[in-house]
């Protein structure tokens with residue numbers, strides 16, 4: 001090689017190396033405008049995600065050490081579709097939850113046309129912002145306040161116990177007989193039926209047959225939402241679906257599912273309108289004054305209640321009422337979304353409670369005695385140990401890992417740190433609830449710390465008061481909070497009365513529960529528990 005050729009190839013190599021370095025630098029680091037905040041490199045964080053590193057390890061080994069290098073605790077990481085500043089400090093978290101300069105980031109466009117976009121992320125209560133969200137929340141709030149179908153949840157729990165009991169080899173005479181149950185899978189069957197019925201009057205039948213047509217369809221679609229290829233490159237699915245026949249098939253499954261829901265919505269709406277017309281005709285005939293709906297609201301599903309609320313608001317000619325067309329889209333999308341936001345979270349929450357009670361048999365026994373003492377009274381009378389266990393579990397392993405991103409509407413500051421307009425900020429609920437800067441012994445399972453009067457002693461100091469917010473706080477607080485708390489408070493005492501349970505010997509979860517995060521929901525992985533009947 002002559003000198004000239006050598007120098008050309010050296011400069012060529014240098015150019016390629018520089019380009020690669022610049023590319024690496026661009027991908028690996030956050031935008032210049034937020035580089036003054038400590039960050040975890042893209043490749044480091046992604047490799048933890050790809051390795052499915054449990055959130056406990058990621059927090060202990062990666063995010064907390066970085067966060068603790070500054071007073072504010074803020075740091076950046078690449079999450080889902082972009083760089084985000086993570087907040088795990090209660091005072092700053094409150095600011096993000098309550099201040100109007102942090103608005104919920106519109107999520108829809110990025111996922112439009114994908115399975116995730118068609119099923120979960122769209123113009124629903126969870127994702128919309130501004131006036132569209134207000135209109136939806138206005139019809140949904142009263143529905144969620146009115147709906148408390150406890151008898152339904154009780155019936156489904158009895159049905160589940162029958163299925164569990166049928167797995168024991170012996171009949172009732174040998175109460176020492178033990179069976180191993182994957183508790184999270186079991187709970188998902190229960191919550192799917194509970195919420196399908198409670199939200200739109202549809203019985204998936206998952207408790208009795210976890211592999212029937214509708215359950216399979218639902219699971220196929222849900223699993224497809226987290227396919228890493230399409231999660232990273234959604235345009236493939238949007239623009240080149242024909243090249244991915246399997247994906248196309250799942251879209252068709254989803255269409256069947258959505259059509260089924262639409263049919264139910266249309267039928268319900270027509271029926272309600274007809275009923276209301278009949279009732280108003282009757283009233284005129286009999287000249288009766290008063291409300292048209294005298295039925296017991298708690299028996300009605302959320303969909304019915306929402307349609308009734310929208311019609312009532314339309315009749316009263318209130319401002320900002322969803323139009324019929326808007327209702328069609330938004331109610332459909334919201335009920336879809338509720339199937340996800342309500343099922344997966346509640347199933348994980350109950351599974352974690354069962355886990356902690358398996359690990360702490362003395363607390364399980366105390367909870368059982370209390371449960372037996374109240375069962376037979378109000379079905380969801382809450383006893384102290386169950387209430388404290390529930391509160392602590394939601395803190396220590398709350399299913400909602402983080403709030404969805406907020407975007408800053410102007411240049412602002414958090415804890416004295418400059419945050420430019422248009423930055424994405426997330427509150428990590430997991431880190432907020434496990435942060436040793438704000439909680440004493442954050443990892444210790446001691447439910448009594450939630451006993452009245454005790455809680456105060458666990459504040460690290462008054463200035464740095466802990467923030468307990470497993471359902472978020474402020475205007476975007478979880479709308480299903482009371483419903484899920486009631487579901488859990490009904491289910492757990494019934495389970496305690498009927499069974500005893502423990503971790504199998506040599507369980508991988510002996511030291512701590514192994515978790516994964518699926519679409520922002522923290523849940524246990526392959527958590528098997530040994531169950532024995534009490535009667």
Ligand code: HEM
Pocket residue numbers: 125126127137195337338341342343345346349398399400402403404405470471472475476477478479480481483484
């Ligand atoms: C243990 C169970 C649950 C937990 C931990 C939980 C947690 C949360 C959190 C943290 C948010 C705020 C998200 C954000 O602002 O980014 C939220 C919102 C929401 N949740 Fe839940 N949730 C649970 C159960 C449910 C249930 C059972 C339903 C429905 C039946 C539900 C429906 C919703 C909806 C629709 C929103 C959006 C509200 C809005 O933005 O106006 N959730 N949830």
